Amino acid sequence: xxxxxxxxxxxxxxxxxxxxxxxxxxxxxxxxxxxxxxxxxxxxxxxxxxxxxxxxxxxxxxxxxxxxxxxxxxxxxxxxxxxxxxxxxxxxxxxxxxxxxxxxxxxxxxxxxxxxxxxxxxxxxxxxxxxxxxxxxxxxxxxxxxxxxxxxxxxxxxxxxxxxxxxxxxxxxxxxxxxxxxxxxxxxxxxxxxxxxxxxxxxxxxxxxxxxxxxxxxxxxxxxxxxxxxxxxx
Amino acid sequence: xxxxxxxxxxxxxxxxxxxxxxxxxxxxxxxxxxxxxxxxxxxxxxxxxxxxxxxxxxxxxxxxxxxxxxxxxxxxxxxxxxxxxxxxxxxxxxxxxxxxxxxxxxxxxxxxxxxxxxxxxxxxxxxxxxxxxxxxxxxxxxxxxxxxxxxxxxxxxxxxxxxxxxxxxxxxxxxxxxxxxxxxxxxxxxxxxxxxxxxxxxxxxxxxxxxxxxxxxxxxxxxxxxxxxxxxxxxxxxxxxxxxxxxxxxxxxxxxxxxxxxxxxxxxxxxxxxxxxxxxxxxxxxxxxxxxxxxxxxxxxxxxxxxxxxxxxxxxxxxxxxxxxxxxxxxxxxxxxxxxxxxxxxxxxxxxxxxxxxxxxxxxxxxxxxxxxxxxxxxxxxxxxxxxxxxxxxxxxxxxxxxxxxxxxxxxxxxxxxxxxxxxxxxxxxxxxxxxxxxxxxxxxxxxxxxxxxxxxxxxxxxxxxxxxxxxxxxxxxxxxxxxxxxxxxxx
Numbered sequence: 001x002x003x004x005x006x007x008x009x010x011x012x013x014x015x016x017x018x019x020x021x022x023x024x025x026x027x028x029x030x031x032x033x034x035x036x037x038x039x040x041x042x043x044x045x046x047x048x049x050x051x052x053x054x055x056x057x058x059x060x061x062x063x064x065x066x067x068x069x070x071x072x073x074x075x076x077x078x079x080x081x082x083x084x085x086x087x088x089x090x091x092x093x094x095x096x097x098x099x100x101x102x103x104x105x106x107x108x109x110x111x112x113x114x115x116x117x118x119x120x121x122x123x124x125x126x127x128x129x130x131x132x133x134x135x136x137x138x139x140x141x142x143x144x145x146x147x148x149x150x151x152x153x154x155x156x157x158x159x160x161x162x163x164x165x166x167x168x169x170x171x172x173x174x175x176x177x178x179x180x181x182x183x184x185x186x187x188x189x190x191x192x193x194x195x196x197x198x199x200x201x202x203x204x205x206x207x208x209x210x211x212x213x214x215x216x217x218x219x220x221x222x223x224x225x226x227x228x229x230x231x232x233x234x
Numbered sequence: 235x236x237x238x239x240x241x242x243x244x245x246x247x248x249x250x251x252x253x254x255x256x257x258x259x260x261x262x263x264x265x266x267x268x269x270x271x272x273x274x275x276x277x278x279x280x281x282x283x284x285x286x287x288x289x290x291x292x293x294x295x296x297x298x299x300x301x302x303x304x305x306x307x308x309x310x311x312x313x314x315x316x317x318x319x320x321x322x323x324x325x326x327x328x329x330x331x332x333x334x335x336x337x338x339x340x341x342x343x344x345x346x347x348x349x350x351x352x353x354x355x356x357x358x359x360x361x362x363x364x365x366x367x368x369x370x371x372x373x374x375x376x377x378x379x380x381x382x383x384x385x386x387x388x389x390x391x392x393x394x395x396x397x398x399x400x401x402x403x404x405x406x407x408x409x410x411x412x413x414x415x416x417x418x419x420x421x422x423x424x425x426x427x428x429x430x431x432x433x434x435x436x437x438x439x440x441x442x443x444x445x446x447x448x449x450x451x452x453x454x455x456x457x458x459x460x461x462x463x464x465x466x467x468x469x470x471x472x473x474x475x476x477x478x479x480x481x482x483x484x485x486x487x488x489x490x491x492x493x494x495x496x497x498x499x500x501x502x503x504x505x506x507x508x509x510x511x512x513x514x515x516x517x518x519x520x521x522x523x524x525x526x527x528x529x530x531x532x533x534x535x536x537x538x539x540x541x542x543x544x545x546x547x548x549x550x551x552x553x554x555x556x557x558x559x560x561x562x563x564x565x566x567x568x569x570x571x572x573x574x575x576x577x578x579x580x581x582x583x584x585x586x587x588x589x590x591x592x593x594x595x596x597x598x599x600x601x602x603x604x605x606x607x608x609x610x611x612x613x614x615x616x617x618x619x620x621x622x623x624x625x626x627x628x629x630x631x632x633x634x635x636x637x638x639x640x641x642x643x644x645x646x647x648x649x650x651x652x653x654x655x656x657x658x659x660x661x662x663x664x665x666x667x668x669x670x671x672x673x674x675x676x677x678x679x680x681x682x683x684x685x686x687x688x689x690x691x692x693x694x695x696x697x698x699x700x701x702x703x704x705x706x707x708x709x710x711x712x713x714x715x716x717x718x719x720x721x722x723x724x725x726x
Binding site: 060061062088089092093095096097099101103104105106107116117120121122165166169 | 626628629631632633634635636637638639642646647650651654725
């Protein structure tokens with residue numbers, strides 16, 4: 001199997017219905033509803049600690065949530081139940097997540113980080129996986145850092161390698177946690193343009209950010225988390 | 235201040251009084267593990283010892299006007315212990331060898347014994363001499379004349395000499411077929427034949443020697459007084475009475491007493507030409523022992539590497555099972571780790587080799603390899619478990635969001651990072667295993683430390699054997715530590 005091809009709109013459909021989230025027993029967000037359309041670039045804003053990252057983690061299947069349902073492509077997560085392996089497997093093929101602190105695999109080079117999932121999850125031939133990985137690194141402007149280890153990368157470089165790693169499996173839905181945090185103004189503009197480009201083929205992006213400018217310039221929709229509820233700014 | 239000085243003076247005075255009283259005690263060293271009829275814990279009162287050597291010691295102490303006090307010392311260390319001053323004399327079936335006569339103040343022989351060959355009853359007709367035992371395994375106690383005879387028979391008759399740390403297991407191994415013959419003192423063979431029937435002891439001696447008391451070199455004055463006491467006891471029948479009480483009196487003793495009382499010179503060993511290392515210069519002796527030390531070092535290295543490989547594989551399995559397995563598997567594996575960590579390695583080796591011999595008769599090398607591997611697997615598993623837990627959770631979540639299965643995450647992400655964390659403690663454990671492998675000598679495997687001990691016993695000194703042994707261990711462990719440092723640097 002090869003990474004799913006963008007453009008299949010059903011796969012990039014993301015829907016949250018009446019989702020209630022808590023962290024360590026403390027209620028964070030209640031009654032969250034969201035229908036993301038293919039090609040949406042949704043900015044999720046709100047003060048620190050309001051639960052933006054928790055929403056992304058619940059969608060990626062990393063943390064269970066209290067109530068409601070989350071549907072991504074053909075995977076459906078039910079609140080209040082333990083995550084089962086089959087659902088997580090389907091989810092893993094539909095959703096990509098770029099962590100705020102990158103979480104690159106420390107024992108691998110940038111190139112190996114990017115090739116890992118295509119080779120071992122999608123069984124792409126090593127040469128093809130490497131070619132695609134180098135292409136992604138070039139698009140993100142870090143081709144020269146292909147052989148560097150994560151600890152040798154700057155914050156911005158690591159961020160872009162992490163994005164390349166997530167994109168390498170071509171997920172229909174891509175979640176990004178504060179991708180602008182490590183970038184200067186010009187890099188932010190470049191990344192914004194890149195993210196817009198990623199949505200052109202029907203991929204859905206949900207991006208948490210404190211950067212108002214980015215939300216205004218690049219997002220198709222802006223959601224704000226405030227006092228435990230999520231509102232969409234029209 | 236005055237009070238403090240007064241207290242010190244009083245304490246010093248007390249100590250001086252104690253020291254002044256100490257000559258009234260006659261400390262004699264022996265090994266109660268050797269058992270009856272030499273020295274053994276009294277079955278009715280284990281706090282005291284009984285045996286013919288105990289009574290000989292009491293006889294000597296009485297002649298000296300002192301109080302006998304037993305000092306427990308391992309059989310193979312009695313000579314060194316006497317030199318250290320732990321006791322005045324060693325008396326525990328100590329053999330009369332040219333090396334002892336050359337290196338220590340040795341009493342006159344007080345008991346004559348024969349080195350006799352024991353074989354299973356069914357083999358009595360065909361296995362009568364060492365020459366009949368070509369290609370067969372013959373066991374004895376290490377560091378004895380009998381072991382020296384067997385080493386010579388390895389060269390001359392092609393037998394396989396097997397060394398034991400005690401005199402019980404050679405006979406039990408003979409009966410279950412691990413050995414084809416045992417060469418030991420007739421006193422030991424007689425005693426064992428009473429409790430473990432099934433073997434026959436040929437009466438013709440392979441060699442004849444004696445038991446002596448051993449004193450530190452320079453202690454000839456006390457030795458001569460003891461000789462006088464022994465001669466008196468031979469003359470007035472007190473020694474004979476002791477031997478009769480312990481059922482070890484025979485015509486050999488009558489002959490020995492006559493020789494001693496007649497002032498004849500008594501050769502330490504007859505029937506076998508001892509080629510003692512003590513008779514050689516230190517350099518020649520070292521040169522002669524070097525090949526066997528190298529061979530023993532190879533055994534140590536092979537054993538340690540093999541055991542470590544198995545321990546690493548098992549350790550990885552146990553650690554993974556404890557982190558990923560079901561409740562039952564986790565409980566069983568935790569139980570295994572605690573059982574192994576909570577009991578001595580020596581005990582585990584004994585159980586593997588002797589304890590389960592009735593059901594599974596493992597060869598000594600295999601039992602040693604398994605014993606070390608099973609023991610170290612428990613410790614390795616804890617290192618790996620800790621290392622696996624130390625891999626940041628973000629790394630595992632990243633793998634999960636990329637669609638890697640749990641097993642792929644372990645194999646490709648968590649395991650390799652954990653291995654880097656575990657490398658330093660693993661190297662440390664391997665160096666420890668190299669040294670712990672010396673414990674397998676209790677299972678008759680002659681590895682480096684055991685060979686060194688044999689060398690030291692025959693040479694009568696630990697200085698050169700100890701230095702050579704230390705150099706060989708360092709030659710094995712230092713390159714390993716260097717390799718580990720290189721890997722660590724590379725991975726950092």
